[in-house]
Every structure is written in structure tokens, then in C-alpha cells.
Amino acid sequence: MFLENLGVDAMDPLRLGRFWEAALGTISLTVEPDILETRLDLDGTAYLDLCFVQVPASNEAPLRLHLALRGGAQQAEVIERLRGLGASDLDSDQDEQPGIVLADVEGRAFRVLEERVEPAGTGPLAALLLDSAAPERDAEFWAWLSGWVPAPGVPAHTLRHPSRRGPRLELVPEREPKRPDAKNPIHLDVRLEPGDDPDEIAAEIERRGGREMHPDWGELPWRVHQDPSGNEFCVLPAPAVAP
Template sequence: MFLENLGIDALDPRRLGRFWEEALGTTTLTDQPGIFETRLDIDGEAYLDLCFARVPEPNRSPQRLHLDLLGGSAQQEIARRLRGLGASDLDVGQGEVPWIVLGDVEGGAFCVMEERAAYTGTGPLAALPLDSADPERDAEFWAWLSGWVPAPAVAPRTLRHPSGRGPLLELCPEPAPKQPGAKNPIHLDVRLEGGDDPDEVAAGIAARGGAELFPDWGELPWRVFRDPSGNELCVLPAAGGA
């Protein structure tokens, strides 16, 4: 199994997806009513897809996962370009910080980052900070589930694709516990591979502090879980199989 998707709630998937496609230079996979998918190449073989799915109303739950864009010496120039695409400056209480906080075309917060040595080789998407009640525990959970490996960074624990390229998954101390019933506006999806047993994976998630969820979303081809800190995730079936 491997980390395949960022699932992102959207009122207008095409509009939001096109914004992020322009922001990151990704490639369209799916452009259909209700869903827009675009692919971020990591190393020529590995990838991370951004999947924008329509929701009926804005999801105002706290963003426990967000996107940090590579900025560095071009930080101001990149921020200006993103404003030109429809982003706006956002105050989330960040105070005086070296990064720039913006809102995308639906108001979702993201950051354009300053220079950091840890961002070498990330490409345009530098990091995915994820709120965690216990970064040590959750790093072990996500390393097992995603196949990503420990990497040096600023966060207490950080994972990265084994190629050493692509964005960092940063396990960051949560400012507040996950709110019961509040769905994360952005979540991670893991794809099973041939030979992976879905029930064994579900048991492994539970053994490591996660749990399966059974939302009233109708029949789904994937299974929904939470990590040990309550963050939703989906386990997708192996390509071409159940």
C-alpha cells in the first residue's frame, strides 16, 4: 500500500482544482461533474494526486492538514502569482512569521514558505503539516500505512517518500483535539496494492490506535478510517480489484 491522494472538499471542484493545478504545475487526470483530479509527479514513478470532490456546503471545520508551498528566495514572487490566480491574504492568527499565509479560491488556508534546507528536492509542494496529538506515535502509524520514511525537518516527526523527493509529511503538535463529528476539509488516502488484504490492513490500523468509520455516505468502493489522532483517511482498493 502507498500514499496516493489528497482528498479535498470543494464547492466547485473544477474551479478549486484548476487553481491548484496552476499553483503546482500538476497534470489533469479527471475533469467530470462533481470531481476534479490532478497529479503531482514525485520522482517519475511515484506520484501524489489531488482529488477535489464536491460537497454541498462549505466545510468550516478546522484545517488539521494543509499545504505548504515551496517559496524560498522566490517567496514574494510566488505569492504574487498566486494572488493573480485568485488567492487572497489570510489572517489565521499567525502573527509575525517568515511564511506567507494565503487562502485559495474557496478560502482554504495554505502557506508559501521561506527558505528551509529540509525542502531540498520537494518540488512545488514543500510539506503537508498534519495535526497530531502524539507526533511520535502518529509518525509510526503513517510510516507503516504509507510506506514513507523518516526525514529531517522542523516538525517533531517528519516522513517522506523513500525516493527522498516530494513533499514532507510533518506530524505537528495539535493546537486542539479533533472535534467529534467535524470532518477534515483535507484528508489523506492510501491505495492498496496486489496482495494487500483489506481486512488485515483494517486490523493493523486498529492495532496501531486508529479505527474504522462507517459514515452514512451510501455505498463506497473504499473504506473510511481515522488515525490515532482522529484524522480521517480512506483506504482505496487495489487498482483493478476490490
Template structure:
């Protein structure tokens, strides 16, 4: 079982996918009107896919997960290039902070980060900050779920791929509890591997404080869960197998 996807809701997957592909330098896997998938290589063997899936209306739920892009000493230049690609400046009440807050072409917030030692070697995505009602508990949950390991960072807990390549998954105290029924516009997906038993994994998720989500999104080839703080995530089947 490993962390495979960032699932991102989009009213126009092609437009939003092309923006992020240009922003991150990723490689197209799928480009269809209702879904665009693009791959970020982490270390030559590991990867993280960004999957933009069509939704009927623009997301209105608070973003409990977003992308922090690596800016470093080129922070201003990176932000300027993103504006040329279609991003806009965004005021979310951040005040005077060392990072730059932008909105993607569909209004989704993301940040271009200042220089930090913890972001050395991350590639274009420095971190994936995730809201949590208990960062210590949820970091243990996500470490088990993904196989990622603890690393130092400014967040109370931060995880990273065992190769120590790619972005940090940073657990921060939530500004407000998850609203029941309010779907995260961005979520994480994990992929089962040969030998993983889907029902056993579901039982272990429940033992660790998560639960399976009973949704009305139709028949899906994967199972949808929520972590102990209510953040949605999907468990994708072993390739070629049913969920």
C-alpha cells in the same frame, strides 16, 4: 500500500481544481463537475494525486492538514503569482512569521514557505503539516501506512517518500483536539496494492491505534478510517477490486 491522494472538499471542484493545477503545474487526470483529479509527479515513478470532490456546503471544520508551498528565495514572487491566480491574503492569527498565509478560491488556508534546507528537492509542495495529539506515535503510524521514511525537519517528526522526492508529511502538536464528527476538509488516501488484504490492513490499523469510521456518506468503493488522533483517511482498493 502507498500514499496516493490528497482528498480535498470543494463546492466547485472545477474552479478549485483549476486553481491548484495552475499553482502546482500538475497534470489533469479527471475533469468532471463533481470531481477533478490532477497528478503531481514526484520522481518519475511515484506520484501524488490531488482529488477535488464536490460537497454541498463550504467546509467549516478546522483544517488539520494543509499545504505548505515551496517559496524559498522566490517566496514573494510565488505569492504574487498565486494572488493573480485567485488566492487572497489570510489572517489566522499567525502574527509575525517568515511564511506567507494565503487562502485558495474557496477560503482554504495554505502557506508559501521561506527558504529551508529541509525543503530542497520537494517540488512545488514543500510539506503537508498534519495536526497530531502525539507526533511520535502518529509518525510511526503513518510511516507504516505509507512506507514513507523519517527525515530531518522543524516538525517533531517528518516523513518523506523513500525516493526522498516530493513533500514532507510533517507531524505537529495539535492546537486543539479533533472535534468528533467534524470532517477534515483535506485528508490523505492510501492505495492497496496486489497482495494486500483489506481486512488484514483494517485489523492492523486498529492494532496501531486507528479505527474504521462508521459514516453516513452512502455506499463508497473504499473504506474510511481515522488515525490515532482522529484524522480521517481512506484506504482505496486494489485497482479493479472491491474495497
């Protein structure tokens, strides 16, 4: 089982996906009118896919998973390049998280970090900031679920891919509890591997404080869950084994 996808609700997947491809330098996997999938390489073998999926109406729920881009000494130049791609400025005085806040082409907030808060080797996507009611607890949950490991020397309750490459997953204190009727506009997906039992995984998620959801979204090839703080994520089936 491993962390595979960043799922993003989009009104126009092609426009939003192309913005993020240009921002991060990722490579297209699937390009259809209702979905764009693009791959962020972590270390030559591991990856994180960004999946922009069309939704019937704009998701205005509070954002609980924020993207933070590497800025560093070139923060000002990075911001100008993002503005040229269609990003716009937002007020960054509304929270205490680091970085300059921008909005992507669908108006969703993200931030560009300064040099002092960036560890080495993140690549263009420096961090994923996930709201949590109990960051220490949820860091343990996501370490088990994702296969990512604690990252010493960066903010507390932070995980990274075992290669120590790619973005950090930071569990940050939530400003307000998750609204039960509000689906996260951005969520994480994990992929089962051959030999993983989906029922055993679901039972372990429950034991660790999460829960399985049964949304009325029709037949799905994956299972939908929430972490202990109510953040949705999907558990995708293991790839078919070639005969």
C-alpha cells in the same frame, strides 16, 4: 500499500482544482463537473494525486491538514503569482508555523515557505502539515500506513517518499483536539496493492491506535478510517489485476 491521494472537499471542484493545478503545475487526470483529479509527479515513477470532490455544503470544520508551498528565495514572486491566480491574504499571526499564509479561491488557508525551512527536492508542494495529538506516535503510524520514511535534518516527526522527492509529511502538535463531528476538509488516502488483505489492514490500523468508521455516505468502494489523533483517511482498493 502506499500514499496516493490528497482528497479535498470543494464547492466548485473545477474552479478550485484549476487554481491548484496552476499553483503546482500538475496534470489533469479526471475533469467532471463534480470532481477534478490532478497528478503531482514525485520522481518520475511515484506520484501524489490531488482529488477535488464536490460536497453539498461548505465544510467549515477546522483545517487539520495544511498545504505548504515552496517559496524559497522567490517567496515574494511566488506569492504575487498566487495572488494573480485568485489567492487572497490571511492573517499569519494566529499560529507559530512558518511561512506566509494565503487563502485559495474557496477561502481555505495554505502557506508559502521561506528558504530557510525548505529542504532540497520538494518540488512546488513543500509540505503537508498534519495536526497530531502525539506527533511521535502518529509519525510511526503514518510511516507504516504510507510507506514514507523518516526524513532526518528537517523538523522532528517528518516523513518523505523513499525517493526523497516531493513534499514532506509533517506531524505537528494540534492546537485543539479533533472534533468528533467535524470531518476534515482535506484528508489523505492510501491505496492497497495486489495481495494486500483489506481486513488484515483494518485490524492492524486498530492495533496501532486508529479505528474504522462507518459513515452514512451510501455504498463506497473504499473504507474510511481515522488515525490515532482522529484524522480521517480512506483505504482504497487495490487496482484490478489484468487477466
